[in-house]
Amino acid sequence: MISTTEQLQSHLENFSEFTKHAAGRDLGWLRKLREDAFARFCEVGFPTTRDEDWRFTNVAAIAKSVFHLATKSGATPEKSALADQRIIPDSSCRLVFVNGHFAAELSSMGKLPTGVEVNSLALQIQKDPAAVERHLGRYLNIQRDAFSALNTAFAEDGAYIHIARRTVLESPIHLLFVSNGISSAQSPLMMHPRNLIVAEAESEATIVEDYISLDDSVSFCNTATELIAGDGAIVSHYMLERENRQAFNISTLRMQQGRSANVASHSVLLGGGLVRNNVHPVLAGEGGECLINGLFAGTGEQHLDNYMLVEHASPHCGSRQFYNGILNDHAHGVFHGRIIVHKDAQKTDAKQTNRNLLLSDDARIDTKPQLEIYADDVKCTHGATIGQIDEVALFYLRSRGIDEASSRKLLLSAFAGECLDRMKQGAARSYVEKLIDESLSAFLLSSGNASNELLSKDRELSWEEVG
Amino acid sequence: MSLLEIKNLHASVDGHEILKGIDLTINAGEVHSIMGPNGSGKSTLAQVLSRHETYTVTQGQVLYNGKDLLEMKPEEAACEGIFLAFQYPVEIPGIGNAYFLRSALNAIRKYKGEDEMDAMDFLPMFREKLKLLEMDDKLMSRSVNEGFSGGEKKRNEILQMAVLEPKLAILDETDSGLDIDALKIVAKGVNALRTPDRAMLVVTHYQRLLNYIVPDFVHVLVDGRIVRSGGKELALELEEKGYVFETEARQAMLA
Numbered sequence: 001m002i003s004t005t006e007q008l009q010s011h012l013e014n015f016s017e018f019t020k021h022a023a024g025r026d027l028g029w030l031r032k033l034r035e036d037a038f039a040r041f042c043e044v045g046f047p048t049t050r051d052e053d054w055r056f057t058n059v060a061a062i063a064k065s066v067f068h069l070a071t072k073s074g075a076t077p078e079k080s081a082l083a084d085q086r087i088i089p090d091s092s093c094r095l096v097f098v099n100g101h102f103a104a105e106l107s108s109m110g111k112l113p114t115g116v117e118v119n120s121l122a123l124q125i126q127k128d129p130a131a132v133e134r135h136l137g138r139y140l141n142i143q144r145d146a147f148s149a150l151n152t153a154f155a156e157d158g159a160y161i162h163i164a165r166r167t168v169l170e171s172p173i174h175l176l177f178v179s180n181g182i183s184s185a186q187s188p189l190m191m192h193p194r195n196l197i198v199a200e201a202e203s204e205a206t207i208v209e210d211y212i213s214l215d216d217s218v219s220f221c222n223t224a225t226e227l228i229a230g231d232g233a234i235v236s237h238y239m240l241e242r243e244n245r246q247a248f249n250i251s252t253l254r255m256q257q258g259r260s261a262n263v264a265s266h267s268v269l270l271g272g273g274l275v276r277n278n279v280h281p282v283l284a285g286e287g288g289e290c291l292i293n294g295l296f297a298g299t300g301e302q303h304l305d306n307y308m309l310v311e312h313a314s315p316h317c318g319s320r321q322f323y324n325g326i327l328n329d330h331a332h333g334v335f336h337g338r339i340i341v342h343k344d345a346q347k348t349d350a351k352q353t354n355r356n357l358l359l360s361d362d363a364r365i366d367t368k369p370q371l372e373i374y375a376d377d378v379k380c381t382h383g384a385t386i387g388q389i390d391e392v393a394l395f396y397l398r399s400r401g402i403d404e405a406s407s408r409k410l411l412l413s414a415f416a417g418e419c420l421d422r423m424k425q426g427a428a429r430s431y432v433e434k435l436i437d438e439s440l441s442a443f444l445l446s447s448g449n450a451s452n453e454l455l456s457k458d459r460e461l462s463w464e465e466v467g
Numbered sequence: 468m469s470l471l472e473i474k475n476l477h478a479s480v481d482g483h484e485i486l487k488g489i490d491l492t493i494n495a496g497e498v499h500s501i502m503g504p505n506g507s508g509k510s511t512l513a514q515v516l517s518r519h520e521t522y523t524v525t526q527g528q529v530l531y532n533g534k535d536l537l538e539m540k541p542e543e544a545a546c547e548g549i550f551l552a553f554q555y556p557v558e559i560p561g562i563g564n565a566y567f568l569r570s571a572l573n574a575i576r577k578y579k580g581e582d583e584m585d586a587m588d589f590l591p592m593f594r595e596k597l598k599l600l601e602m603d604d605k606l607m608s609r610s611v612n613e614g615f616s617g618g619e620k621k622r623n624e625i626l627q628m629a630v631l632e633p634k635l636a637i638l639d640e641t642d643s644g645l646d647i648d649a650l651k652i653v654a655k656g657v658n659a660l661r662t663p664d665r666a667m668l669v670v671t672h673y674q675r676l677l678n679y680i681v682p683d684f685v686h687v688l689v690d691g692r693i694v695r696s697g698g699k700e701l702a703l704e705l706e707e708k709g710y711v712f713e714t715e716a717r718q719a720m721l722a
Contacts, residue, residue, distance in 0.1 A: 400571035414561025
């Protein structure tokens with residue numbers, strides 16, 4: 001544990017080292033972007049639980065540790081280390097990032113149709129800085145969030161994806177982020193992947209961000225994605241967190257939607273120790289649709305926090321939030337669903353639902369809706385439920401010959417299935433389905449003794465508000 | 468050897484005794500009916516036999532196929548061939564009907580050491596059973612019992628029974644809430660399953676069902692005990708005189 005001054009000192013050392021070697025260090029605009037962001041970070045520091053947006057999540061463990069910024073020359077694992085990782089069949093390409101840096105030798109670029117450009121952000125900054133400058137840092141708000149500021153200060157590598165107007169990319173783009181701390185000398189590694197996804201008007205694409213660890217070492221991954229969906233664009237985005245139980249993972253997805261754009265954000269949190277999943281769509285054009293769908297499943301001491309900030313900035317937009325949580329052992333889940341309806345966003349239709357299953361007495365969920373409505377002709381509803389495994393359903397399944405463990409898994413899968421059902425059929429969904437299935441099987445192994453505590457009557461908390 | 472032998476069965480829930488000494492023997496091929504007023508313990512008996520954990524057996528013995536049934540978990544009892552058609556079938560969102568039923572069938576087959584059935588083999592058999600129960604196969608792609616009408620749920624129970632082919636089928640008030648057409652379909656499904664090696668225990672409050680599923684034996688359950696047993700005529704007599712008669716007779720006997 002270190003003092004605040006030492007904290008800043010360690011980040012300052014990382015930053016000054018970074019600015020000497022970072023891609024695009026000669027670009028004035030990029031240098032300014034990074035410096036401003038770092039200054040902002042130094043100004044506010046890491047949030048504490050006194051901060052309303054961080055009430056249920058204590059990041060002191062991150063704030064008080066010294067992290068070493070992962071470099072490109074660090075450990076690149078052998079190709080064989082990724083051999084037992086599932087791949088998305090028929091993905092259009094797979095980009096692998098090791099500790100935040102693009103690893104060309106592990107990636108396969110596949111055959112992309114004309115109009116689809118996929119690159120590492122660091123390479124793109126060198127190749128076509130103007131294309132990056134048009135969007136990078138324009139949407140992610142470094143003022144309101146210290147982690148976004150920190151990410152922007154260290155913004156260098158990640159994925160750059162550009163889908164040209166009216167281009168339809170049917171197979172998903174797979175971005176695999178690997179934390180690999182094996183060769184890190186003393187202090188744990190931190191990394192700040194930055195992704196820029198631009199889907200021009202009327203284009204279609206599916207992007208999967210997939211975070212894994214290759215070992216048990218502590219790491220701090222602070223990732224940010226700016227996703228710009230042009231008028232009429234249709235984009236599905238997946239955020240899959242499956243790192244080890246030591247990992248700190250803070251992710252921010254900032255979506256900017258144009259007129260009639262239709263964006264789906266699917267977050268599936270299965271791994272990680274301390275996880276914060278920020279999803280921040282801004283419906284900036286009329287008639288936009290946004291689906292914010294998620295599943296978080298925690299065991300042991302996992303802390304899984306989901307912070308949604310849905311901004312309706314234009315009339316006739318619809319947003320749908322559905323998050324399901326399954327928590328066992330001492331796991332702690334958070335769902336914070338904030339909806340802001342701006343003054344001109346008449347005819348907004350916003351809905352938010354958070355459903356939770358608590359499988360043990362010590363599991364905990366904090367769920368909090370927050371509506372801020374400045375328009376007068378809108379429909380906003382929200383609701384949350386907390387319950388246990390349905391014992392009546394469990395007996396029904398068992399009375400048909402299915403053993404208890406399998407019956408429990410069936411019920412958990414059914415609950416998780418609500419999240420899967422909201423994903424479009426296709427390669428990405430099948431991939432996620434397999435990951436969830438494996439995770440729930442492991443889930444039950446750790447929960448064998450929790451069953452007796454489940455006989456207590458369902459506690460249900462539900463509220464609905466229409467305004 | 469009898470298929471089911473219940474000896475002096477006592478069961479309670481939350482310290483409250485509901486079954487107060489049941490003796491009943493059922494042989495393969497027989498259909499027994501248990502009748503009785505509300506709260507007499509009919510459903511408790513059905514649930515104890517299907518091994519619901521809410522009930523504590525405080526005394527007595529139940530031999531099923533020569534094995535100690537009271538030692539079995541619900542899934543073991545099911546795999547050994549006991550099937551309970553629920554009075555209130557449970558809705559389970561998110562689990563498809565057909566998928567559920569195939570999982571159950573395969574769990575039982577696996578228990579018996581048989582090969583699991585793949586979807587290709589399952590489907591034609593399943594379709595045939597659907598036809599027997601006059602059920603729309605659209606229902607089968609839906610979640611278990613979700614959005615089913617009362618009649619559809621009851622038919623779904625018998626459909627499950629037809630697929631799982633139990634040795635001892637326990638029907639818990641399967642007739643309640645059914646109109647006469649649905650009742651006939653359910654009875655047709657049940658009767659199609661009457662074979663010399665299968666026994667049935669039909670729990671009902673009303674005699675009506677027994678016009679369609681004709682029992683070999685009728686037992687009257689009052690206050691946790693069987694107070695009278697007889698042939699199918701007994702059901703008609705009860706219908707005429709009502710349970711009050713039996714209750715009074717029993718009280719007179721005790722007095």
